[in-house]
Amino acid sequence: xxxxxxxxxxxxxxxxxxxxxxxxxxxxxxxxxxxxxxxxxxxxxxxxxxxxxxxxxxxxxxxxxxxxxxxxxxxxxxxxxxxxxxxxxxxxxxxxxxxxxxxxxxxxxxxxxxxxxxxxxxxxxxxxxxxxxxxxxxxxxxxxxxxxxxxxxxxxxxxxxxxxxxxxxxxxxxxxxxxxxxxxxxxxxxxxxxxxxxxxxxxxxxxxxxxxxxxxxxxxxxxxxxxxxxxxxxxxxxxxxxxx
Numbered sequence: 001x002x003x004x005x006x007x008x009x010x011x012x013x014x015x016x017x018x019x020x021x022x023x024x025x026x027x028x029x030x031x032x033x034x035x036x037x038x039x040x041x042x043x044x045x046x047x048x049x050x051x052x053x054x055x056x057x058x059x060x061x062x063x064x065x066x067x068x069x070x071x072x073x074x075x076x077x078x079x080x081x082x083x084x085x086x087x088x089x090x091x092x093x094x095x096x097x098x099x100x101x102x103x104x105x106x107x108x109x110x111x112x113x114x115x116x117x118x119x120x121x122x123x124x125x126x127x128x129x130x131x132x133x134x135x136x137x138x139x140x141x142x143x144x145x146x147x148x149x150x151x152x153x154x155x156x157x158x159x160x161x162x163x164x165x166x167x168x169x170x171x172x173x174x175x176x177x178x179x180x181x182x183x184x185x186x187x188x189x190x191x192x193x194x195x196x197x198x199x200x201x202x203x204x205x206x207x208x209x210x211x212x213x214x215x216x217x218x219x220x221x222x223x224x225x226x227x228x229x230x231x232x233x234x235x236x237x238x239x240x241x242x243x244x
């Protein structure tokens with residue numbers, strides 16, 4: 001654990017998609033910056049939240065290195081990350097992180113994910129399903145669907161990564177020299193799975209770091225039945241190389 005030790009200077013962007021996260025986002029951003037990570041910027045990609053999450057970010061820009069992209073409507077998690085990644089790359093970011101806005105990904109783990117990439121890994125991810133990881137607050141349906149996703153993707157796509165749906169990740173920019181963001185077809189939570197598939201397919205080194213995932217305490221979950229179905233459909237699309 002790196003604690004509050006400063007990270008060696010290198011431009012790092014954390015991309016955080018938001019939709020109705022007014023209750024969480026201010027406190028999350030403050031806790032991230034308390035980790036004392038040098039040369040860090042946060043980019044919020046907001047889908048025109050009805051609760052006006054973007055107003056909080058506009059105010060925080062006066063005091064923190066925070067930027068925001070406000071899209072016209074809710075367009076999906078995957079497209080939000082693609083938008084954010086492209087922007088970070090255009091600004092010269094050496095590392096790009098992604099994380100949820102609801103505190104399911106604890107800020108104190110951010111330095112550890114960054115350090116893994118600085119140590120030579122192409123990507124790192126916070127994993128619930130490796131030794132030392134776990135989940136707090138899920139019902140049986142959520143646990144079953146996540147475990148089923150892991151086993152199904154490993155069996156069909158022969159993935160070595162355990163937590164293929166983790167949204168707590170750090171990438172080195174060299175990843176995007178081979179992975180063309182414009183060719184990613186998945187949106188929603190299937191985006192995470194497709195990125196793991198492309199990382200492994202291109203031979204990139206991934207480090208899974210154990211985390212305890214805590215289900216959101218404030219706000220409403222964005223994961224619905226359709227998202228779960230599309231995740232499994234996407235596995236078959238990746239396997240057989242065609243639209244299903």
